[in-house]
Amino acid sequence: MMKTTLPLALVAIAAVGRADMVLFDLSAGNFSQDWSNTAMIAANDDWSGVGSITGFLGDTNAGSPTGVDPQTYLAPNMGVVDVIANQAAPNSLGNGGVAEFDGITNPVVAMQGSGSADTPGLVLYMNATGRTNVTISYNVRDIDGSLDNSIQQVALQYRVGGTGNFVNVPAGYIADASTGPSQATLVTPVSATDGAWDNASILEFRVITANAVGSDEWVGIDDITVTSSPVPEPATLTAFGLGLAAVLRRRR
Numbered sequence: 001m002m003k004t005t006l007p008l009a010l011v012a013i014a015a016v017g018r019a020d021m022v023l024f025d026l027s028a029g030n031f032s033q034d035w036s037n038t039a040m041i042a043a044n045d046d047w048s049g050v051g052s053i054t055g056f057l058g059d060t061n062a063g064s065p066t067g068v069d070p071q072t073y074l075a076p077n078m079g080v081v082d083v084i085a086n087q088a089a090p091n092s093l094g095n096g097g098v099a100e101f102d103g104i105t106n107p108v109v110a111m112q113g114s115g116s117a118d119t120p121g122l123v124l125y126m127n128a129t130g131r132t133n134v135t136i137s138y139n140v141r142d143i144d145g146s147l148d149n150s151i152q153q154v155a156l157q158y159r160v161g162g163t164g165n166f167v168n169v170p171a172g173y174i175a176d177a178s179t180g181p182s183q184a185t186l187v188t189p190v191s192a193t194d195g196a197w198d199n200a201s202i203l204e205f206r207v208i209t210a211n212a213v214g215s216d217e218w219v220g221i222d223d224i225t226v227t228s229s230p231v232p233e234p235a236t237l238t239a240f241g242l243g244l245a246a247v248l249r250r251r252r
Contacts, residue, residue, distance in 0.1 A: 009179040012022040015093065019081045023127040023202060023225040024226070026134065031126065031226040035109055038102035041085045047187050051226075052126070055098030056108065057082035058119035058208065065118070070155040070210040071173055073119045074165040078206075083109070090184075091146040096120060096211070099218070108220030109125040110143055112152070113211035119206030122221055127131065129200055131228035136205050138190055140177045144217035145184035154179040156192060156208050162202040166208075169194065178217040199231060 012184040025030045033053060040049040046053045086208035087093055088103025096114020098121070102109060111120045124227025127135050140154050159165065179186045197203055207221050 003066075019054040020047045020050055020052060021054060021125050022052055023125045025127045025129075025130065026226065027127075027230070028049045030228070031124070031224075034222060035100070035102075035107045038100075038107050041102070041109075042081055045083055046083050046085070047081065048082060052079040053122055053124050054081060055083045055111070055122050056080065056120065057097045058113070058117045058121060061091045061118040064115040064211060066211050067151070067213040068118070068210045070119060070153050070208045071157075073208065074157065074168070076159070076163070076165060078119065078121065078123065078208075082117075090143045091182075093218070096216065098122065100117045101218075101220070104143065106141075106222075108141060108143060108222045110141075110171070110218040110220035111129050111209050112144070112216040112218045113209055114216060117213065119194045119208050120212050121206055124205040124207075124224070124226065126203040126205070126226055126234075128197055128203045128228060129199060129201045130231050132198045132231045134200075134203070134226065134228045135191060135193040136224075136226050137192075138207070139222045140174055140190060140200060141186045141220040141222050142178040142180075142184050142186040142217065143220050144178065144180070145182055146215075146217070147181040148215040148217050149180035150178060150212035150214050150216050151176045152209055152212055152219050154188075154207065154219060156190060157206040157208070158197065159204050159206075160192070160196060160200045160202065162204070166204075166206055177209075177219045180217065
């Protein structure tokens with residue numbers, strides 16, 4: 001496991017609720033998480049077995065507003081560390097926040113809003129030092145086949161440096177990741193890249209939903225990958241430039 005010095009803000013949060021905020025070193029390979037290892041989460045609010053991902057309740061607004069676009073919530077506070085472990089019935093679990101559904105056919109970690117979970121979601125922690133073409137991809141799955149039929153918005157955000165507000169990624173916004181009532185088949189793929197992520201020693205991705213009008217629905221965040229490629233060495237760039245110059249000379 002790589003040794004990384006984290007900002008005090010991350011260290012302080014990591015001390016609460018057994019979070020895992022160790023930065024994944026993308027120079028060592030691509031990051032992936034599909035939740036098939038159901039032993040990673042064994043107890044409520046304990047993410048210590050899940051590398052570089054932590055879920056949060058999103059208890060961020062005492063007024064508990066509904067129908068808020070999650071893209072408008074950019075503050076770093078995500079409330080307390082949260083996961084409801086070892087669940088099997090998304091149709092009947094009424095709690096808001098983040099839950100692990102390891103008792104369904106295709107296990108997944110999911111989130112839904114509620115009066116106490118204004119902006120629940122997942123945060124991923126990456127180290128992209130020396131990396132370019134950083135791309136995050138995942139599938140958002142509607143796993144709630146109950147009579148609920150909410151408009152369950154989902155947003156993707158990021159920040160660099162470990163402090164300050166997050167920034168929206170427009171390509172990651174889903175206006176409604178759910179179907180219904182009594183349907184749980186929709187899968188919405190998300191893939192995004194941004195030059196601002198290149199060479200970032202501390203890069204956080206945040207996938208959040210918000211408290212919907214009516215009864216919220218569980219949406220899973222599955223098949224997560226973060227890929228990248230090495231920043232070209234100066235010698236490589238020089239060779240490329242010389243090669244390009246030679247081609248241009250031949251065309252004259």
